[in-house]
Amino acid sequence: MSTHSVAANEGKIWDGGNEPFGASYGKLMMWFFLLSDAFTFTALLLGYGALRFSALNWADPDVVFQSAPGIESGAPLVFVGIMTFILIMSSVTMVLAVEAGHRNSKSEVVKWMIWTVIGGAMFLGCQAWEWTHLFSEGASITKNPFAPELVPYIEKFVAQGMSHHEATLKAVNEIPHNYEFTSLFFTITGFHGFHVLSGVVINIIITINAMAGTYQRRGHYEMIEKVGLYWHFVDLVWVFVFTFFYLV
Amino acid sequence: MAHAATAHHDHHAGHGHDDHGHHHETFLSKYVFSMDHKMIAKQFLITGILMAFIGMLMSVIFRIQLGWPEGTYPWMETLLGKWGKGGKLSPEFYMGLVTIHGTIMVFFVLTAGLSGTFSNLLIPLQLGARDMASPFINMLSYWLFFVSTVLMLGSVFVETGPASGGWTVYPPLSALPQAMSGSGLGMTLWLLSMTIFIASSLMGSLNYIATILNMRTVGMKMTRMPLTIWAFLCTAILGVLSFPVLLSAAVLLTFDRLFHTSFYLNEIYIAGAPLAQTGGSAILYQHLFWFLGHPEVYIILMPALGLTSEVIATNARKPIFGYRAMIGSLLGISVLSFIVWGHHMFMTGMNPFLGNVFMILTLVIAVPSAVKTFNYLATLWKGSIHMTPAMLFAIGLVSMFISGGLTGIWLGNAALDINLHDTYFVVAHFHLVMGAASIFGMLAGVYHWFPRMFGRVMNARLGYLHFWLTLASAYMVFFPMHFIGMDGVPRRYYSFTEFEYMAPWLDLNKFISISAILGSVAQFVFLYNFFNSIFRGEKSGQNPWKANTLEWTAPMDVRLHGNWPGDIPHVYRWPYDYSVPGAVDDFIPQNVSDDELPEAARSVNREQTLAAEAANQEKKEETSTLAFSSLFSKLGFRKG
Numbered sequence: 001m002s003t004h005s006v007a008a009n010e011g012k013i014w015d016g017g018n019e020p021f022g023a024s025y026g027k028l029m030m031w032f033f034l035l036s037d038a039f040t041f042t043a044l045l046l047g048y049g050a051l052r053f054s055a056l057n058w059a060d061p062d063v064v065f066q067s068a069p070g071i072e073s074g075a076p077l078v079f080v081g082i083m084t085f086i087l088i089m090s091s092v093t094m095v096l097a098v099e100a101g102h103r104n105s106k107s108e109v110v111k112w113m114i115w116t117v118i119g120g121a122m123f124l125g126c127q128a129w130e131w132t133h134l135f136s137e138g139a140s141i142t143k144n145p146f147a148p149e150l151v152p153y154i155e156k157f158v159a160q161g162m163s164h165h166e167a168t169l170k171a172v173n174e175i176p177h178n179y180e181f182t183s184l185f186f187t188i189t190g191f192h193g194f195h196v197l198s199g200v201v202i203n204i205i206i207t208i209n210a211m212a213g214t215y216q217r218r219g220h221y222e223m224i225e226k227v228g229l230y231w232h233f234v235d236l237v238w239v240f241v242f243t244f245f246y247l248v
Numbered sequence: 249m250a251h252a253a254t255a256h257h258d259h260h261a262g263h264g265h266d267d268h269g270h271h272h273e274t275f276l277s278k279y280v281f282s283m284d285h286k287m288i289a290k291q292f293l294i295t296g297i298l299m300a301f302i303g304m305l306m307s308v309i310f311r312i313q314l315g316w317p318e319g320t321y322p323w324m325e326t327l328l329g330k331w332g333k334g335g336k337l338s339p340e341f342y343m344g345l346v347t348i349h350g351t352i353m354v355f356f357v358l359t360a361g362l363s364g365t366f367s368n369l370l371i372p373l374q375l376g377a378r379d380m381a382s383p384f385i386n387m388l389s390y391w392l393f394f395v396s397t398v399l400m401l402g403s404v405f406v407e408t409g410p411a412s413g414g415w416t417v418y419p420p421l422s423a424l425p426q427a428m429s430g431s432g433l434g435m436t437l438w439l440l441s442m443t444i445f446i447a448s449s450l451m452g453s454l455n456y457i458a459t460i461l462n463m464r465t466v467g468m469k470m471t472r473m474p475l476t477i478w479a480f481l482c483t484a485i486l487g488v489l490s491f492p493v494l495l496s497a498a499v500l501l502t503f504d505r506l507f508h509t510s511f512y513l514n515e516i517y518i519a520g521a522p523l524a525q526t527g528g529s530a531i532l533y534q535h536l537f538w539f540l541g542h543p544e545v546y547i548i549l550m551p552a553l554g555l556t557s558e559v560i561a562t563n564a565r566k567p568i569f570g571y572r573a574m575i576g577s578l579l580g581i582s583v584l585s586f587i588v589w590g591h592h593m594f595m596t597g598m599n600p601f602l603g604n605v606f607m608i609l610t611l612v613i614a615v616p617s618a619v620k621t622f623n624y625l626a627t628l629w630k631g632s633i634h635m636t637p638a639m640l641f642a643i644g645l646v647s648m649f650i651s652g653g654l655t656g657i658w659l660g661n662a663a664l665d666i667n668l669h670d671t672y673f674v675v676a677h678f679h680l681v682m683g684a685a686s687i688f689g690m691l692a693g694v695y696h697w698f699p700r701m702f703g704r705v706m707n708a709r710l711g712y713l714h715f716w717l718t719l720a721s722a723y724m725v726f727f728p729m730h731f732i733g734m735d736g737v738p739r740r741y742y743s744f745t746e747f748e749y750m751a752p753w754l755d756l757n758k759f760i761s762i763s764a765i766l767g768s769v770a771q772f773v774f775l776y777n778f779f780n781s782i783f784r785g786e787k788s789g790q791n792p793w794k795a796n797t798l799e800w801t802a803p804m805d806v807r808l809h810g811n812w813p814g815d816i817p818h819v820y821r822w823p824y825d826y827s828v829p830g831a832v833d834d835f836i837p838q839n840v841s842d843d844e845l846p847e848a849a850r851s852v853n854r855e856q857t858l859a860a861e862a863a864n865q866e867k868k869e870e871t872s873t874l875a876f877s878s879l880f881s882k883l884g885f886r887k888g
Contacts, residue, residue, distance in 0.1 A: 016376075016819065017466035025381035025458040032454050036488045043496035043536055047511065050532050141507050178527045183509040187500070 030226045034233045039194075041237050044188050048244055059146035059181045061246050070238055080246050083126040084238065087196075090119025091235045098228045101221025106210065109221055113207040116231065120200040127193050131186070137165075138172040141186045144179035145172040185245055192241050195234045202227050223236050281391075283383035284809040288390050289369035290701055293694070296361020297778070299397060300687075301771065303352035306345045308768050313337045315761025317743035317754075331409065339742040343412035344430050346740055348404060350415030353683065355445055356400065358548040360393050360452075362690045363487075367456045367480045367553055371698060373799035374474050376465025376817060378810045381458040385451045392448035399441035408432035414740060416541065419512035419533050423504040426518060435809075439502050446491045453484035453491075460484075465798070467819035471575075472838065474797050474823040475568060478575050479554025482582045483547050489586070490543035496558075497536035504528070531596050538589035545682050546585045550578060552689020553620060553649075556642040558703040558823075559692045560624055562795045564631030565834050565882070567824035570623045577616035577623075584613045610660035617653055621646060627731035632827070632834075636793070637711025643693035644719050645685050651723075652681025655730065670740075671735025676726045684722045691718075694778070699792045703804045704785030710777040714770055721767030728756050767867040796823045796837045829856060 013020045021028065065166050067070060068079035077171070097112035138145040150171045157167035215221045282288060295405060309328075312321070320335035331341035368386065372379055376652035379388045403410045412430025413421035425432045460481045464473070500511040517523065561568040568574060568845045590598060590606035598606075624646045633639065655677040658664050668674060691714075698706045733752050737744070744750040791800040798819070802811045817839035819853065825836040829847035842850055 012469075013472055015466075016464035016468035016472075018464075019462050021461070023462075025462045028458045029381065029385075029454040032457050032488050033450070036450055036454075036492045039489055040492035040496050043493040044500075044541070047496065047500060047532055047536065050529060050535075051527070054529060055527060141503070141509055148861060176524060176526075180510070180527045183503070183511065187503055187509070187511075191499070247588065 024222060026226055027222070027229070030229050034164050034229060037233065040239075041191075041240070044191060045240060045244060048184050048188060051184065055178060057136050057148045057178070059144065059148075064134075064146050064181075065130075065246055069129060077246055079126070079130065079168065080168050080242065083123055083130075084242055086119055086126065087123045087235055087238055090123065091232055093119060094228045094231045098221075101215070101224040102217060104216070104219075104221065106213065106216050109210050109215075109224060110207060113203060113224070117200055117203045117207060120196055120203060120231075124179055124193060124196055124200065127189065127196075134182075138169045138181050141183050142179050143172045144177060144182040146168075146181065147172075147177040150175055188241055189245065192234070192237055195237070199227075199231050199234050203231065252791045268550045268563050276869040281387060283387045283690050284807075285368045285372050285380050285383065285386060286701065286807075286811075289365050290388055291390050292360060292364035292368060292393070293701070295397060296357050296365060296488065297775070299352050299361060301354040301370045301775070302401070303349050303357060304768050304771060306349040306352075306531055308618070308765055309337060310342055310349070311741070311761040311764040313342055314744065315758045317745050336726075340409055340412065340429050340741045343414075343428070343740070344404070344410040344434070347399070347412050347417075347430070348410050348415055351400065351411070354544065354548065355869075356393075356397055358682070358686045359449065359487075359544070360692070362447070362686060362693075363480065363483055363551045364390070364393065364452060364463060365690075366476070366555060366693050366697070367452065367484070369701065370474075370476055370799060371456055371459050371480055373700070373802060373811060374477055374797050374823075375460065375463060375468055376812075377459060377463035377799050378816070380455045381463060382455055386455050389451035389455065392444050392451065394808035396441045396445040396448060399437050399444065403434045403437035403441065406433045407436065408434055408823070410434040416534075416537055417501070418537075419501060419504065419530050420516055420606075421493075423501060423512055424518075424523075425505065436502070436505060439498050439505075443495065443498055446495045449487050449491050450773070453487040456480055456484040457488065465816045465819055468838075471572070472819055472822045474554075475557035475571070475574050475578075476551075478578055479550045479557070479635050482578045483550045483554075486543040486550075486582055486585060490540040490547070493536055494540035497533055497540070501533065502534075507559070522821075531593070534593050534596060538592045539586075541592060542589040543585045545678075546581055548682050548686045549689075550581065552645060552686040552693075553578075555689050555696070556624065556645045558795075558797070559638045559696050560627050560646075561640040561826065562633040562696075562793050563636055563642070563823050564628050565826045566627055566631040566635070567826055568623065569626035569629075570619070570820065571824065574620050574623055575618040580616035581613060584609060584616070588613065591660055591662075595669045600662070607660060611657065613660075614653070614657060617649070621650060621653070623696070628688045628869065629732040634793075636695065637706065637708055637715055638692045638696035638793075640712070640715045640719075641688045641695060644715065645688040645692065646690055647719075648685035648722065652677055652679075652685060656681060666871045667736065668733060670738055671733035672729040672737050672739055675739045676729035677731060679726045679729075680722075684726065688718075691715075691774070696793065697799075698778075698781065698785075699788030699804065700799055702782050702785070704781055705792055706781040706785060706786045707777050710773055714777065717770030717773070718767060721763045721770060724763035725760050726766060728760055732756065744849060791837075794833070796825055796835050798838055801837065801839055 011021075013225070014016075019025075023031070063076075066073050066076040068075050068082075080081050093112045093115040097109050099115060100108035100112055129207055144150075145168045150168075153171040154164070154167045157170050158164055162170065206223055209215065209223070210221070215223055272821045279287065282291070309324075312319070321332075324332035324335045324337060327340060328337070328668055331338045331344075335610060337345075349467055368380070371377070397451070400438070408429045410430060411417060411422065411434050412428055413435070415596075417435070421427050422431055422435055454456075460473075500509075503509045504511055504513060504525070508525055510528040512530050513525040513528045515522070515525065515526055557568055557574060588606060588610045590602060590609045594603050594606070628643070655673065659668055659674060659677055695706055698704070733739075735749070736754065737750050737753060741750075744754050788804065790804055793800075798817060802808070803813060818840040818841075819838045821836065821838055823838050825831075825838075827834045828849055829845065830837055831847070832846060835850075836845065
């Protein structure tokens with residue numbers, strides 16, 4: 001069979017025996033997975049849109065997110081700004097890891113991967129603090145202390161001599177109110193956080209592999225590129241989640 | 249030439265090695281946690297067949313209830329326990345059976361069983377690849393599927409019964425455990441099972457796409473791929489883009505159930521008391537569900553159409569008619585399938601303008617569907633037809649596709665849908681066009697590629713018996729349902745005795761039930777034939793159907809992980825060179841180069857191509873002028 005030199009695919013990328021997009025099958029699978037995941041998030045965010053537009057009122061993000069560790073109020077979006085900055089910086093370190101991989105520099109790959117893992121873990125830590133803080137204010141997946149319809153009740157309870165915090169907890173537990181905002185917030189940021197968590201776990205595994213010299217022996221660091229794609233995607237999704245819950 | 253395996257060591261073999269080599273295979277690694285795509289295909293097929301029989305027997309039980317609503321059967325109590333008290337199927341379990349029958353058939357048989365089996369078997373073999381892109385993810389895909397089947401079947405046995413709100417599990421019925429007994433643990437298990445199923449389907453689809461794009465052998469251009477592969481590619485892309493939306497829908501529904509959010513719930517009163525969960529939208533669920541649900545119809549149908557293309561061309565001994573048009577229609581169907589989901593929701597109070605848009609887009613699907621149908625018929629036209637059981641089932645698919653497709657034009661019409669929505673007309677329509685048609689395609693595939701899987705041929709005599717009984721019973725069951733539906737009888741009703749206007753249909757219901765039982769009995773002929781042939785069937789030989797595609801060039805007798813012992817064959821032609829004038833045989837496999845053909849075939853081939861091209865061009869010019877002149881004359885213009 002080797003006598004047939006009419007293989008006919010010399011230089012023709014779609015003719016078989018080739019990688020038409022210049023991407024290995026693994027990278028291709030990652031791209032299609034990300035496409036699929038994009039549809040998952042799109043569906044959730046469209047659900048957010050549908051429910052928000054049919055809601056009579058919505059919580060004001062400047063009020064909901066005005067705290068940071070040590071600052072009880074009056075710092076709207078400061079903390080989430082820091083969170084977002086950390087996540088985006090972790091994307092930058094990921095790019096540097098990929099670049100180091102192209103140069104087959106094991107030590108630099110490991111260094112930048114560790115920074116990426118730290119960035120991801122810090123983001124998760126921030127998210128944990130933010131959730132805990134919201135819980136302490138009486139928020140949960142089915143309770144929304146920021147619902148505008150609760151305001152008169154809270155004022156009434158405060159007039160009866162309760163502290164604002166106690167009044168809010170009493171109102172949110174006793175008065176029926178619309179909690180689509182918190183349901184969607186905890187579901188969608190939770191789903192995103194789950195992606196970040198998986199990303200951190202994957203990054204840790206890949207970092208350990210890189211340390212052990214697996215990719216050095218393989219001769220290339222393509223695996224870093226693949227996890228890098230996932231990591232950038234998770235960042236990109238956060239930009240949308242951030243916009244929908246914190247900005248608009 | 250491909251059979252003449254060269255002794256050269258194969259350097260792009262990757263994981264190519266044979267059983268007798270140094271690599272030791274245990275029972276577990278060979279039959280259970282196998283990473284060989286051929287074994288995984290068999291695992292999907294056998295699981296799919298098992299699920300098909302379970303789903304079918306469920307339908308027999310509820311057909312008995314519908315046919316003889318007053319009857320009592322002691323065996324029913326023995327079989328179903330408290331759900332069959334006094335030998336009578338309980339209404340709760342009737343709903344559960346209808347729901348689980350639908351779920352099993354749609355997802356576990358016709359999605360995983362059909363696409364999982366044949367994508368796995370044929371993609372590497374027909375493209376000339378050693379295995380899937382990632383054999384490990386492929387194995388994971390099967391085992392996640394297996395876990396989801398276990399959960400789904402397990403849900404039938406929980407105390408409150410399986411999910412009972414219909415296979416679409418619309419909230420609020422599915423969201424509130426207090427709504428019906430089936431919305432308890434059974435529903436939670438349904439959602440869990442589907443979530444795992446989606447992960448399995450995603451892994452499978454990613455593998456199929458990556459393999460098709462990257463692992464084709466030298467010379468296997470995209471336009472030389474068999475139509476089966478094109479169908480699997482489109483199916484996989486649909487799966488990758490639509491299943492995640494169902495995942496989102498399922499996550500939100502699970503939260504509504506477990507954490508009492510109200511994504512889908514609004515202003516619900518239970519026994520006069522308002523439900524605390526409010527502010528959501530049940531319609532949102534329907535949008536998310538049908539964004540998957542409609543592509544899902546084509547995820548089911550397209551692999552069957554792909555298999556049919558191959559079986560019809562091979563057994564008509566003719567090139568498939570309109571190869572590029574067939575690819576175009578697959579692509580057209582794929583694109584359209586994403587923008588028609590609203591036709592399932594005409595009755596949700598949708599803006600009539602939006603309804604119109606969805607209606608027009610829906611009716612446009614008739615165009616690529618008709619292209620496929622006519623191309624099948626044109627391929628059969630004047631062919632030297634070999635009526636193998638596979639061929640009969642393939643022709644059966646075309647028949648079902650036409651009968652079911654025609655009623656799709658009715659149902660796609662927003663105005664007619666007011667009358668027909670959720671009636672037996674819908675049941676008749678989708679059972680013919682996606683149920684029976686896809687099952688026929690799958691059976692055609694099983695009969696045709698059985699030798700490729702097991703090295704033996706299925707018994708043809710039993711195959712004919714199976715085909716004719718199945719064809720007749722399928723029409724006897726589903727055709728009369730159109731009349732019941734046109735009379736406005738709703739689907740999913742437990743019995744026809746409650747309302748006066750349904751009473752005239754009781755006798756026809758008996759007829760349908762008898763036909764359904766007949767059809768089910770016929771499937772046992774298949775079951776016997778299938779398992780008997782695995783062990784005692786006639787040995788098939790290398791290329792039993794004299795087909796052109798690469799899977800018949802790989803050795804049949806040894807189980808080879810890596811498919812070809814030596815080099816992978818190269819490809820020199822498209823897969824439909826049947827009955828080429830001047831050729832020695834009436835087929836020229838894809839791996840035969842022009843150099844190997846007798847001079848006559850080559851020159852005839854070239855002359856014929858030129859002549860055909862010239863004739864085509866002439867015809868094209870002729871028809872375009874004709875079309876324009878007739879169009880102008882219709883519009884009232886006159887020449888001159």
